[in-house]
Amino acid sequence: MATDNGEFSFAGSNGNSNAGRNGLAKIQTHGKKNEVCHDDSSAPVKAQTIDELHSLQKKKSAPTTPIRGTQGAFTPIASLASLTRETGPKVVKGDPARKSETPKVSSHHATPHHYAPTLSTSDSSLKFTHILYNLSPAELYEQAIKYEKGSFITETGALATLSGAKTGRSPRDKRVVKDDTTKNDLWWGKGSPNIEMDEHTFLVNRERAVDYLCSLDKVFVNDQFLNWDPEHRIKVRIVSARAYHSLFMHNMCIRPTPEELENFGTPDFTIYNAGQFPCNRYTHYMTSSTSIDLNLARREMVILGTQYAGEMKKGLFSVMHYLMPMRQILSLHSGCNMGKDGDVALFFGLSGIVLLDDYSDMEPETCHPNLIRDLLQRFLVIHILPIHDVCYLCFPPLDMFDLGTGKTTLSTDHNRYLIGDDEHCWSDNGVSNIEGGCYAKCIDLSREKEPDIWNAIKFGTVVENVVFDEYTREVDYSDKSVTENTRAAYPIEYIPNAKIPCVGPHPKNVILLACDAFGVLPPVSKLSLAQTMYHFISGYTALMAGTVDGVKEPQATFSACFGAAFIMLHPTKYAAMLAEKMKKHGATGWLVNTGWSGGRYGEGSRIKLAYTRKIIDAIHSGTLLEANYTKTEVFGLEIPTQIEGVPSEILQPGDTWSDKKAYKEALLKLGGLFKKNFEGFLNYKIGTDNELTEEILAAGPNF
Ligand SMILES: Nc1ncnc2c1ncn2[C@@H]1O[C@H](COP(=O)(O)OP(=O)(O)OP(=O)(O)O)[C@@H](O)[C@H]1O
Ligand SMILES: O=C([O-])CC(=O)C(=O)O
Ligand SMILES: [Ca+2]
Numbered sequence: 001m002a003t004d005n006g007e008f009s010f011a012g013s014n015g016n017s018n019a020g021r022n023g024l025a026k027i028q029t030h031g032k033k034n035e036v037c038h039d040d041s042s043a044p045v046k047a048q049t050i051d052e053l054h055s056l057q058k059k060k061s062a063p064t065t066p067i068r069g070t071q072g073a074f075t076p077i078a079s080l081a082s083l084t085r086e087t088g089p090k091v092v093k094g095d096p097a098r099k100s101e102t103p104k105v106s107s108h109h110a111t112p113h114h115y116a117p118t119l120s121t122s123d124s125s126l127k128f129t130h131i132l133y134n135l136s137p138a139e140l141y142e143q144a145i146k147y148e149k150g151s152f153i154t155e156t157g158a159l160a161t162l163s164g165a166k167t168g169r170s171p172r173d174k175r176v177v178k179d180d181t182t183k184n185d186l187w188w189g190k191g192s193p194n195i196e197m198d199e200h201t202f203l204v205n206r207e208r209a210v211d212y213l214c215s216l217d218k219v220f221v222n223d224q225f226l227n228w229d230p231e232h233r234i235k236v237r238i239v240s241a242r243a244y245h246s247l248f249m250h251n252m253c254i255r256p257t258p259e260e261l262e263n264f265g266t267p268d269f270t271i272y273n274a275g276q277f278p279c280n281r282y283t284h285y286m287t288s289s290t291s292i293d294l295n296l297a298r299r300e301m302v303i304l305g306t307q308y309a310g311e312m313k314k315g316l317f318s319v320m321h322y323l324m325p326m327r328q329i330l331s332l333h334s335g336c337n338m339g340k341d342g343d344v345a346l347f348f349g350l351s352g353i354v355l356l357d358d359y360s361d362m363e364p365e366t367c368h369p370n371l372i373r374d375l376l377q378r379f380l381v382i383h384i385l386p387i388h389d390v391c392y393l394c395f396p397p398l399d400m401f402d403l404g405t406g407k408t409t410l411s412t413d414h415n416r417y418l419i420g421d422d423e424h425c426w427s428d429n430g431v432s433n434i435e436g437g438c439y440a441k442c443i444d445l446s447r448e449k450e451p452d453i454w455n456a457i458k459f460g461t462v463v464e465n466v467v468f469d470e471y472t473r474e475v476d477y478s479d480k481s482v483t484e485n486t487r488a489a490y491p492i493e494y495i496p497n498a499k500i501p502c503v504g505p506h507p508k509n510v511i512l513l514a515c516d517a518f519g520v521l522p523p524v525s526k527l528s529l530a531q532t533m534y535h536f537i538s539g540y541t542a543l544m545a546g547t548v549d550g551v552k553e554p555q556a557t558f559s560a561c562f563g564a565a566f567i568m569l570h571p572t573k574y575a576a577m578l579a580e581k582m583k584k585h586g587a588t589g590w591l592v593n594t595g596w597s598g599g600r601y602g603e604g605s606r607i608k609l610a611y612t613r614k615i616i617d618a619i620h621s622g623t624l625l626e627a628n629y630t631k632t633e634v635f636g637l638e639i640p641t642q643i644e645g646v647p648s649e650i651l652q653p654g655d656t657w658s659d660k661k662a663y664k665e666a667l668l669k670l671g672g673l674f675k676k677n678f679e680g681f682l683n684y685k686i687g688t689d690n691e692l693t694e695e696i697l698a699a700g701p702n703f
């Protein structure tokens with residue numbers, strides 16, 4: 001929904017009587033709104049900083065610099081205005097610790113602002129906060145190392161950081177404002193990742209975050225872009241308290257040129273990351289001290305109680321899952337690369353902590369014991385939400401993790417151009433990467449198997465939660481002491497054959513990746529369009545759950561569109577768009593199992609990355625399309641009989657199991673889980689074509 005001046009707007013926000021210049025309700029700082037308790041009843045102090053206030057204490061006996069003169073030199077940042085400070089802190093560059101340095105005024109902020117006569121309402125509004133605006137990686141390194149515990153330079157020059165208590169995303173703590181527009185537009189209720197909150201509660205959390213940020217001596221502001229398609233580029237502002245967060249987003253979002261920054265204007269979306277500070281559990285809708293709050297009408301996101309940087313990345317991805325479909329553009333949780341001849345492939349796959357199951361129709365007593373235990377241990381104020389409501393948001397136990405299906409690993413291919421590793425758009429113009437960087441798993445990373453990722457971990461790259469040698473600073477990628485989910489965030493240019501700008505023509509191959517820990521899905525199968533849709537909607541992979549005795553058990557998980565945690569609309573909306581685009585552009589679907597072979601987890605072994613790469617090569621080159629196929633029982637998948645460089649005996653999973661009976665059992669078990677999961681979609685039509693809906697329903701396991 002681009003407006004005349006090229007900025008997008010959200011449906012519903014423009015007609016709002018409360019709307020400010022950009023269609024947004026402004027933060028109200030005076031009078032009205034009886035639900036807010038104001039502290040501006042007493043006579044205001046005539047000062048805008050604490051220093052000014054102190055200067056008022058002493059009677060002037062000699063001329064000093066006029067107050068207005070110094071103030072006029074700085075532009076305040078409107079985003080950080082709150083009930084306690086109307087204007088927000090002023091933008092300066094440089095480190096406030098270097099007192100001798102005169103702070104340079106940033107020329108980037110063109111927001112015209114008219115100073116009201118000094119009317120300060122609390123001490124908070126007098127406090128000076130430095131805004132460290134779009135610092136360079138080198139400056140951010142210095143800030144991190146000086147002020148953030150756990151920041152170190154690794155042997156290869158990367159910045160090692162700790163993300164704090166949270167080393168992965170917290171999907172249970174995500175909240176989305178339900179208002180008149182989103183109540184109809186978004187997917188709510190059973191199975192949906194969108195847990196509602198109201199506008200007022202959002203403002204409570206926003207105020208908490210903004211006041212926290214303004215209480216600091218300095219905050220970081222990044223102004224950057226999302227989406228390499230210039231027609232659908234989104235301007236984002238990230239306000240954060242840590243150099244780690246600022247560098248992470250510098251790497252992950254698209255970096256503006258100095259000219260683009262000069263003309264940046266008003267951001268389309270703003271994140272307030274106050275992750276070090278918890279939310280208040282006595283606040284309505286809060287069930288823990290972590291909250292990630294999305295307000296589409298205000299175009300804002302607030303983060304409280306988690307420093308895991310992936311929340312910002314995936315929070316913005318959720319926003320794109322709303323904005324892009326509104327423009328008939330499909331947003332995809334996929335990697336993407338392109339061959340020398342311009343053939344594009346998409347790699348879908350699940351990852352991270354995902355919605356595992358849904359217990360909405362269960363009584364609290366029968367609810368998942370892990371969840372109950374977790375609730376009892378973690379929630380001080382269970383009464384805020386009736387336990388039954390919480391139960392319907394059943395998520396995996398906290399010690400559950402995924403193995404990674406291979407989006408990043410397989411899209412990063414030395415023989416092909418990398419368009420992106422995780423988030424893309426498919427529009428009438430072709431594909432475009434949403435991001436400006438990659439976020440690779442580092443666990444067991446090896447130079448031989450993943451040379452391009454290995455080499456990208458250098459100066460400028462953020463490595464999260466890795467363990468390194470105290471003296472040499474050599475990283476031990478096999479060390480899981482902090483977490484399994486160790487990660488590296490680097491600008492996409494760090495991959496030598498990145499395709500810049502990160503756009504490409506319409507995809508020729510759509511590869512669905514599943515890490516099957518049951519060991520029954522074939523290493524590769526060719527899919528019909530209906531099968532592709534069936535597996536896209538199912539979004540299967542295995543998660544590893546730690547049990548009480550520390551034994552790891554694989555568990556099937558289904559995450560619609562291979563990214564249920566990030567979608568905003570009903571999965572069938574995305575599925576219909578994918579089907580339409582694949583049909584129109586003649587793309588072929590493939591299912592690739594990057595998981596177990598020769599038995600389930602614990603018995604067989606993970607398919608060698610080298611073999612998976614050969615399989616992917618054969619898909620890209622077109623030779624696999626020409627191969628001979630046989631059809632499997634239960635799943636009805638077409639399996640090639642031969643692939644160059646891959647032992648033929650591993651292509652048929654049944655042949656690799658020594659215990660055939662166990663194989664059949666595992667196969668039927670997985671088939672049953674697919675069926676059960678798909679029941680949730682039986683009542684939905686996919687697109688306008690009833691024929692396709694019927695076909696998709698028939699394309700699942702049959703037995
Ligand atoms: N046969 C295989 N194919 C793909 N990856 C494999 C294979 N065997 C082992 N791996 C490992 O599995 C992991 C795949 O993770 P990857 O980062 O590609 O996941 P992802 O799909 O990008 O997830 P996320 O969205 O969380 O980033 C890597 O650590 C890789 O080394
Ligand atoms: O967001 C994260 O933590 C990592 C990621 O890419 C995903 O989970 O899909
Ligand atoms: Ca990845």
Ligand SMILES: [Mn+2]
Nearest residue numbers: 333351352422
């Ligand atoms: Mn991802």
